[in-house]
Amino acid sequence: MDNNAPATDNPVDYIQHHLQPLAVGDGFWRINIDTMFFSILLAGIVMIIAYRVGKRVSDGAPTGMQNVLESLIDFVNGLVKEAFPKPNKIVGPIGLTIFVWVLLMNAMDLIPVDLLPKLADMMGIHYLKVVPTTDPHTTFAMSLSIFLLCIYYNVKIKGFGGYMKSFMVHPFGIYLAPVNFILTLVEELAKPLSLALRLFGNMFTGELVFLLIALLPWYIIPIPGSLWAIFHILVITLQAFIFMVLTIMYISMASEESH
Amino acid sequence: MNVTATLFGQMITFIVFVWFIKAYLWEPLTQAMDSRTKKISEGLAAAEQGQKKIEQATIEFSTRIDQAKTQASSIITDAESKSKSIVEEARLAAREEAQKIAKTSSQQLEQEINAAREKLKSEVAAMSLLCAEKIISKEIDKKMHDKIIDEVVNK
Numbered sequence: 001m002d003n004n005a006p007a008t009d010n011p012v013d014y015i016q017h018h019l020q021p022l023a024v025g026d027g028f029w030r031i032n033i034d035t036m037f038f039s040i041l042l043a044g045i046v047m048i049i050a051y052r053v054g055k056r057v058s059d060g061a062p063t064g065m066q067n068v069l070e071s072l073i074d075f076v077n078g079l080v081k082e083a084f085p086k087p088n089k090i091v092g093p094i095g096l097t098i099f100v101w102v103l104l105m106n107a108m109d110l111i112p113v114d115l116l117p118k119l120a121d122m123m124g125i126h127y128l129k130v131v132p133t134t135d136p137h138t139t140f141a142m143s144l145s146i147f148l149l150c151i152y153y154n155v156k157i158k159g160f161g162g163y164m165k166s167f168m169v170h171p172f173g174i175y176l177a178p179v180n181f182i183l184t185l186v187e188e189l190a191k192p193l194s195l196a197l198r199l200f201g202n203m204f205t206g207e208l209v210f211l212l213i214a215l216l217p218w219y220i221i222p223i224p225g226s227l228w229a230i231f232h233i234l235v236i237t238l239q240a241f242i243f244m245v246l247t248i249m250y251i252s253m254a255s256e257e258s259h
Numbered sequence: 260m261n262v263t264a265t266l267f268g269q270m271i272t273f274i275v276f277v278w279f280i281k282a283y284l285w286e287p288l289t290q291a292m293d294s295r296t297k298k299i300s301e302g303l304a305a306a307e308q309g310q311k312k313i314e315q316a317t318i319e320f321s322t323r324i325d326q327a328k329t330q331a332s333s334i335i336t337d338a339e340s341k342s343k344s345i346v347e348e349a350r351l352a353a354r355e356e357a358q359k360i361a362k363t364s365s366q367q368l369e370q371e372i373n374a375a376r377e378k379l380k381s382e383v384a385a386m387s388l389l390c391a392e393k394i395i396s397k398e399i400d401k402k403m404h405d406k407i408i409d410e411v412v413n414k
Contacts (some may be wrong), residue, residue, distance in 0.1 A: 023265075030263045036261075039269060043276045050284035057287040059294040066288070073288055092289070093281035101276060135370030 011215050018113065018211055021135060022120075022127045032135055039132040058165070072096060079245060083252040091251050094149075098142060105132045106203055106236035110229055113210045118127040127131040133203040133239075136196065142198035146247050148253035157255050191250055195243065202239050206232050385411045 022034040053065050062070050076095045084091065108131045117128040132138045154163045166186045168177040206228075213225045388408050 025264070030265065031268065032265045035265060036268055036272070040272055043272060047276070047279050047283075050280055054283040054287045057291045059291040059298060062291075062295075069284065070288060070292060073285065074294070077289070090277075090281065094277050095282045096285060097273075097277045098279075101273075135265070137263065137265040138269050141266050142273050145270050145273050158389040182288075200407055222273070 002023055005043040014215065015208070017127070018117065018207075019129070020127045021129045022125060032129075032137060034127070034129045035132045035135040035138055036132060039101075039105060039138055040107075042132075043101060044103065046100055072100070076244070077246055083248050084255070086255075088251070088255065090149075091248055094146070094251070095244045095248050098247055099240050102142075102199065102243050103132060103236060103240040105138065108132070109134075109203060109206055109210065109232060109236065113207070113214050115189060123148050131203055131207055133199055134207045136200045139196035139200040140192070142243070143192035146195070146250060147192035150250050153251060158258060184239050185217060195246055195250075200233055205233055380412070384408060 021032040023030055023032050027030050049065060050069070055067055057066060058105060073092070076099065077092055080088070080095060081090050116130045120126075120128040129135060151163075154166075155177060157165060168174060169182050170180055170184055172180055172183075209228055210225070210232075213221060213228060216224070387405070391404070391408075
């Protein structure tokens with residue numbers, strides 16, 4: 001494929017090329033290197049900042065990055081305290097991690113769509129997807145981890161029997177147990193599915209719109225491009241926030257006593 | 260999407276990320292925030308206590324000053340009255356002493372007068388005896404006469 005040809009020459013090829021992940025291996029061992037690379041890179045940056053702030057934390061007047069992170073923690077903690085009657089040690093860090101990570105991964109969307117792939121192309125890498133959240137693997141990885149945690153809390157709080165019972169009696173009472181089981185199962189499975197697909201869908205379409213804008217003549221691009229980018233800042237933040245809030249809600253629902 | 264190693268890789272990344280954030284950021288920072296909250300509330304309480312102490316000290320200070328003032332004035336009045344009484348005492352003592360001196364001197368005078376009178380009496384007696392002796396020296400025994408004269412004198 002000739003990557004240096006103008007984008008408008010072959011729009012379908014251009015878009016398909018951009019949606020092609022950089023992958024190695026086959027079958028189960030297929031690894032999307034770009035997704036892994038960028039998500040781990042962003043996580044690493046956050047971890048380094050977190051480590052530096054955490055090492056030099058002071059309970060006096062906070063300064064600089066500590067201030068930023070403290071207000072973030074306060075914000076997440078407020079949501080957690082609203083949702084959880086009992087204090088829970090893990091939900092806060094999960095919420096904060098999700099918010100920061102998703103926000104940063106989404107923000108990769110604001111880097112001009114051709115910039116990093118072109119640079120990679122010059123270095124001999126011909127496929128690159130820079131936004132990890134446009135890869136369903138990333139979104140499902142998070143939502144499935146949360147789903148497993150929800151199951152853990154369900155079993156821990158209600159007991160295995162209690163958890164199974166909640167499948168049988170909810171929402172129509174014990175006499176419609178089979179219907180209840182199917183409904184609850186769908187409801188439970190819909191949670192991680194919708195969580196992952198919402199983020200993936202939003203980011204994927206956002207990326208797609210950027211690609212379509214990139215197909216326009218260069219003198220038109222700045223207007224829709226900047227408008228969509230400005231709107232996308234909202235989407236990025238909102239999706240990160242929604243993902244975090246829903247995570248907190250799901251875990252809180254899972255750790256409620258059976259009623 | 261297929262279930263691939265990417266999914267599990269991302270899950271592992273996510274779990275490690277959460278663990279890291281929890282261990283190195285969330286816990287130290289929430290602890291610091293809690294301890295700051297505690298510090299601030301303690302500081303405010305301490306400030307309030309200090310204010311109260313200052314008020315108390317001011318009150319105590321003024322009462323002490325009042326006490327000292329009254330004490331000082333009472334000491335002054337005491338001293339004044341004491342000095343007056345000392346002066347009075349001294350005056351009385353002086354008067355008494357003067358009276359005593361006057362009394363003893365008058366007594367002495369009287370004694371001396373008495374002694375002189377006694378002496379005069381005996382001299383008069385001796386002289387009259389001498390005269391009488393001279394007058395009736397040959398007629399009367401001297402011893403008899405002495406006896407008589409003594410009786411007279413003693414009377």
